[in-house]
Structures are given as structure tokens and as C-alpha cells.
Amino acid sequence: MKTIFKPDYDKAERKAYYLLQLAGVKKFPIKLNKLIRQFSNLKLRKYTWFAKKWSMSVEEVCNLTKSNEGCCWYIKDNDQYMILYNDTVDNPGRIRWTIAHELGHYMLKHNEITNRSIFARNSLTEDEYEVFEKEANCFARNLLAPNVVLRELKPDSPHFISDMCNVSYEASTHIYNFLIEGVRRGIFYSKNHPSIKLFKDYIWKKRHSHMCSNCNSTFVKENPTYCPICGNNSITKGEGFEMLYSEIELLESHQAKKCPRCTNELILGSYCHVCGIYLINKCTGYEPGETEYNYNSSRVYWHSNDKGCGELLEGDARFCPKCGSTSTFYEDEILKDWEEEKKEKEELDKLLS
Ligand SMILES: [Zn+2]
Ligand SMILES: [Zn+2]
Ligand SMILES: [Zn+2]
Ligand SMILES: [Zn+2]
Structure with missing residues (x-):
């Protein structure tokens, strides 16, 4: 048989x-x-x-x-x-x-x-x-x-x-x-x-990936209206760009893992107890340039500022994807302006090629 x-x-x-x-x-x-x-x-x-x-x-x-x-x-x-x-x-x-x-x-x-x-x-x-x-x-x-x-x-x-x-x-x-x-x-x-x-998180990210044709960034966000890097609204679904803008590593609570300005690693509250910077990236409710115009001589205390839409933001967000306002990290110059960063990267690429 x-x-x-x-x-x-x-x-x-x-x-x-x-x-x-x-x-x-x-x-x-x-x-x-x-x-x-x-x-x-x-x-x-x-x-x-x-x-x-x-x-x-x-x-x-x-x-x-x-x-x-x-x-x-x-x-x-x-x-x-x-x-x-x-x-x-x-x-x-x-x-x-x-x-x-x-x-x-x-x-x-x-x-x-x-x-x-x-x-x-x-x-x-x-x-x-x-x-x-x-x-x-x-x-x-x-x-x-x-x-x-x-x-x-x-x-x-x-x-x-x-x-x-x-x-x-x-x-x-x-x-x-x-x-x-x-x-x-x-x-x-x-x-x-x-x-x-097993692939649950990966699938979620992949489904909510968007790209911005203005600054060439790819980011993950459910139903965004504005690009978190440049604040533009020319965004489409998918991933397509390599260009990565600098980011600050965050904890689950959206606080920086360590102070992005003085690198103090002991995070005790919303502000760095060494250099005083605000450690949470969130929506400010301001347009670019608006705080300098209004608060030239005094700082803005972000914890009591309620002008923004309340959105907590990712570590690379210069802008709020919901309302298009600036982020606290952008206002405090912890995150560089995307255009400046892009230009620097292109110059470096030119030197290295
Ligand atoms: Zn075989
Ligand atoms: Zn963009
Ligand atoms: Zn610090
Ligand atoms: Zn917002």
C-alpha cells in the first residue's frame, strides 16, 4: 500500500x-x-x-x-x-x-x-x-x-x-x-x-501613518488636520518620506525622559528642577511668532496657560495636529524650526556626498 x-x-x-x-x-x-x-x-x-x-x-x-x-x-x-x-x-x-x-x-x-x-x-x-x-x-x-x-x-x-x-x-x-x-x-x-x-501596535501605526508634502515628514496620528512638524494641512494617508526631524524622547505621560536642555535625568515634575524648562509637549494655542510679540520680557508659564486645545503632543511635534497651534517645545526652542533643520541636513548631505 x-x-x-x-x-x-x-x-x-x-x-x-x-x-x-x-x-x-x-x-x-x-x-x-x-x-x-x-x-x-x-x-x-x-x-x-x-x-x-x-x-x-x-x-x-x-x-x-x-x-x-x-x-x-x-x-x-x-x-x-x-x-x-x-x-x-x-x-x-x-x-x-x-x-x-x-x-x-x-x-x-x-x-x-x-x-x-x-x-x-x-x-x-x-x-x-x-x-x-x-x-x-x-x-x-x-x-x-x-x-x-x-x-x-x-x-x-x-x-x-x-x-x-x-x-x-x-x-x-x-x-x-x-x-x-x-x-x-x-x-x-x-x-x-x-x-x-502580536502585530497589533504595528498595524495601528501603519493604518494611521500620514505624510506631509510640505516638509516631507511621515507621522502617526488618528485623523490629523495639521502636520505636527510644519503646521501645514497638505497631508495624505500613507508613508513615503525618509526625512526625520529631531525628536525628544517622551515618557507615557508625555513628559521628556530627561531634560532636553540641561540633560538632567531626574524628572520630578512638569518643570526641570535644574534649568526650569517645561517638560511636557502640548498645544499652546499660539501662532508662530505670537508669544514673542506678546511676552517679550516675561516667560509664559505653560502649566497655567489654557489657550491651547489641550492636546498632548508627540516628541517631534512643533505643531498641534488638531488645531495647528505651536507646541510648547517649539515655543521654548527645544525643537528647531523644520525649515532650518531641513536646510542644515541638506547642507550636511552636500558636504558628505
Ligand atoms: Zn527546501
Ligand atoms: Zn509638514
Ligand atoms: Zn533642565
Ligand atoms: Zn491644539
């Missing part, structure tokens, strides 16, 4: 999720090194490393491992595993897929099940080999780009997936089509899926 093997996709998906949770991964792109470090009997090595060690050419390593991409090698005697990957492939996304795929063979114990030191096509029957390959690919996909998380983010093209998850365009096209097919066929997924829980 012939045994019929079928790929166990559920198991592959569960193992991928298990590994993400084990390593505490909560955002894209997935850091594969961090996953591999979870196991003391697993090592990651390059083909060029192997070639040098055994005085071989990379081509000879490909012949030995029977793969141009990579392999999962099991040394049964001391229960050690080594994932070898071809680092001469000049597509980082493809290399990442290979490593994730080989990690799948490791997690699903394919070498042990088949009793093979190297898991390769011609060492097994074609059927067996295909089943294990399918499982390893399913694992890789759920590790690098979990289907349920992508569905929450509603990607509009394969580019979105390749940029976010750092996989090749070829792989992301495949993932994208798979996703669309699932939606089309009305395949249900639970909002309580463990991967969605």
Missing part, C-alpha cells in the same frame, strides 16, 4: 507564529537573526564561509548541497543544525526567503522525519520532496509576511508587501495574489488570530 503524503499547512503556519512569539517579534521586516538565535543547536552560515573553510569554490558548495540557494544541514551525531545560504545571490529579498524556508525545514523537523542530513531533491521521492518543500514555503510566507496581518493592512500592490516585509518582488507578487484570492473567495479569518495580536 502506498502512503499518500499531504502538506500540513496548518502546522507550518502554527510553527511560524510560534517562532515569532518566542522571539518577541512584533513588526516588519522580520529580523531573521533574532529568530535563529533562539536555538542553541542552530547556526547560520554563508556559502562563501563554507567555501573558504573547505577550500572550495561557491559552485562546488552548490553542487555539494544540491542547491543554488541554500540548505538545512543536520549533523545527527551531536544534534546540530546549520542553515547554509548562498550569499552571492544578489537579491537580499530572495536570500531572506531562502533562510526563512530553510528555517521552516528546521522547525518542522524535516531532516529528522526523512532521516536525511541534507534535505535535497534527489535524496527523496518526488512526492515526498514536494510535500516538504510546500510546507517550508508556507512556513516562510507566514513568517515573513503573515497572511492575516497583511489582510488587516490591505496592501494595494505587491510593492507595498516587498517594501514592508523586505521580500523579493517575485515573492511579494505571489503573496499578493494569494491574498487577493483569499479575499475573493471570502475566506474568513478571526480578528483574534494570534499573529494579529
Whole structure:
């Protein structure tokens, strides 16, 4: 009687999720090194490393491992595993897929099940080999780009997936089509899926990301009206700009973690007890230049100032995204004017290029 093997996709998906949770991964792109470090009997090595060690050419390593991409090698005697990957492939996304795929063979114990030191096509029957390959690919996909998380983010093209998850365009096209097919066929997924829980914060950020075409900043805010960096209202949904403006690290309470002016690290109240600066970034209710005009000779005590809309602001906000007023950090010159900062950065880039 012939045994019929079928790929166990559920198991592959569960193992991928298990590994993400084990390593505490909560955002894209997935850091594969961090996953591999979870196991003391697993090592990651390059083909060029192997070639040098055994005085071989990379081509000879490909012949030995029977793969141009990579392999999962099991040394049964001391229960050690080594994932070898071809680092001469000049597509980082493809290399990442290979490593994730080989990690799948490791997690699903394919070498042990088949009793093979190297898991390769011609060492097994074609059927067996295909089943294990399918499982390893399913694992890789759920590790690098979990289907349920992508569905929450509603990607509009394969580019979105390749940029976010750092996989090749070829792989992301495949993932994208798979996703669309699932939606089309009305395949249900639970909002309580463990991967969605794991990526909850990431999904929220991604959904509420906005960009400003005036100052080239990307920021996270639910329904903003104004850009927190420049105060302009030319904002659209999405992320697209690299330019980062300086920011002050804040505590949950929106107070600075340490004093941004004198660097005193002991935060006792709303004002720094060493230099006297106000440590909370919030909406002031003023327009740029207005305080200098009105309060030329005396300072404004921000704790008792109730002109603003009351919004507590992020560490890089020069403006209130709700009403467009200035922020306390901007008024106190803790945060530089965006135009000034942009100019400085461009000048520095020119010097360094
Ligand atoms: Zn494989
Ligand atoms: Zn802006
Ligand atoms: Zn201070
Ligand atoms: Zn405001």
C-alpha cells in the first residue's frame, strides 16, 4: 500500500507564529537573526564561509548541497543544525526567503522525519520532496509576511508587501495574489488570530501613518488636520518620506525622559528642577511668532496657560495636529524650526556626498 503524503499547512503556519512569539517579534521586516538565535543547536552560515573553510569554490558548495540557494544541514551525531545560504545571490529579498524556508525545514523537523542530513531533491521521492518543500514555503510566507496581518493592512500592490516585509518582488507578487484570492473567495479569518495580536501596535501605526508634502515628514496620528512638524494641512494617508526631524524622547505621560536642555535625568515634575524648562509637549494655542510679540520680557508659564486645545503632543511635534497651534517645545526652542533643520541636513548631505 502506498502512503499518500499531504502538506500540513496548518502546522507550518502554527510553527511560524510560534517562532515569532518566542522571539518577541512584533513588526516588519522580520529580523531573521533574532529568530535563529533562539536555538542553541542552530547556526547560520554563508556559502562563501563554507567555501573558504573547505577550500572550495561557491559552485562546488552548490553542487555539494544540491542547491543554488541554500540548505538545512543536520549533523545527527551531536544534534546540530546549520542553515547554509548562498550569499552571492544578489537579491537580499530572495536570500531572506531562502533562510526563512530553510528555517521552516528546521522547525518542522524535516531532516529528522526523512532521516536525511541534507534535505535535497534527489535524496527523496518526488512526492515526498514536494510535500516538504510546500510546507517550508508556507512556513516562510507566514513568517515573513503573515497572511492575516497583511489582510488587516490591505496592501494595494505587491510593492507595498516587498517594501514592508523586505521580500523579493517575485515573492511579494505571489503573496499578493494569494491574498487577493483569499479575499475573493471570502475566506474568513478571526480578528483574534494570534499573529494579529502580536502585530497589533504595528498595524495601528501603519493604518494611521500620514505624510506631509510640505516638509516631507511621515507621522502617526488618528485623523490629523495639521502636520505636527510644519503646521501645514497638505497631508495624505500613507508613508513615503525618509526625512526625520529631531525628536525628544517622551515618557507615557508625555513628559521628556530627561531634560532636553540641561540633560538632567531626574524628572520630578512638569518643570526641570535644574534649568526650569517645561517638560511636557502640548498645544499652546499660539501662532508662530505670537508669544514673542506678546511676552517679550516675561516667560509664559505653560502649566497655567489654557489657550491651547489641550492636546498632548508627540516628541517631534512643533505643531498641534488638531488645531495647528505651536507646541510648547517649539515655543521654548527645544525643537528647531523644520525649515532650518531641513536646510542644515541638506547642507550636511552636500558636504558628505
Ligand atoms: Zn527546501
Ligand atoms: Zn509638514
Ligand atoms: Zn533642565
Ligand atoms: Zn491644539
